[in-house]
Amino acid sequence: MRGATIIAAAVALWGTVPASAADPAEGRRIAERWCAACHVVSSEQSRGSEGAPPFSELAGRIDFRSRPLAEVLAGPHPSMPNMQLGRSEADDLTAYIRTQK
Ligand code: HEC
Incomplete structure (x- = not known):
């Protein structure tokens, strides 16, 4: 019962992003490489x-x-040269951006 509640909460929290695949640490590396030229990506x-x-x-x-x-x-969005954001990169980035709240 308890376990199921926790899993349901985790699923609700992550929405469509598969929790097992999204890696905020990797998302940060991608952000520093591709987004930091324009965006402030971390404190x-x-x-x-x-x-x-x-x-x-x-x-x-x-x-x-x-x-x-x-x-x-x-x-x-302003175009970003030479950037192909794959599905898993997008998930990692999303997970990372969420940590910056
Ligand atoms: C060339 C500069 C540049 C780069 C590189 C860049 N952005 Fe942006 N981004 C902008 C600007 C400028 C805006 C604001 C655009 C506006 O408000 O019309 C923006 C807006 C956004 C928004 C908000 C869009 C919205 O609808 O409100 C998101 C999310 C975003 N960027 C994510 C990213 C991510 C993730 C990366 C790296 C993969 C990235 N950006 C790389 C310049 C850049």
């Missing part, structure tokens, strides 16, 4: 480029369950 980074909201703000503002990151980036 250790002092500044990003103008107009790009810090990840701490995005974490509070975007509901990634109804708007998966891959969809957000495919929308009206």
Whole structure:
């Protein structure tokens, strides 16, 4: 009974992101490599480029369950050269952004 409750809570928390696959540490590496040029991706980074909201703000503002990151980036986001975000990278990044709340 208890176990099932915990699993249900975990599933609710993670939404569509499979908890076993998403790795926030890997997400941070991806963010530092691909997103930090514009976004402030962690509290250790002092500044990003103008107009790009810090990840701490995005974490509070975007509901990634109804708007998966891959969809957000495919929308009206400034284009990012040479970047192919695979499904598992997107999941890792989402997990990481959530830790920045
Ligand atoms: C070339 C600069 C640049 C890079 C690189 C970049 N972004 Fe952005 N991003 C922006 C700017 C500027 C905005 C604000 C756009 C706006 O409000 O119209 C933004 C907005 C966003 C938003 C919010 C979109 C919304 O609908 O509110 C998300 C989420 C996001 N970026 C994620 C990422 C992730 C994840 C990466 C790395 C994979 C990344 N960005 C890399 C410049 C960049």
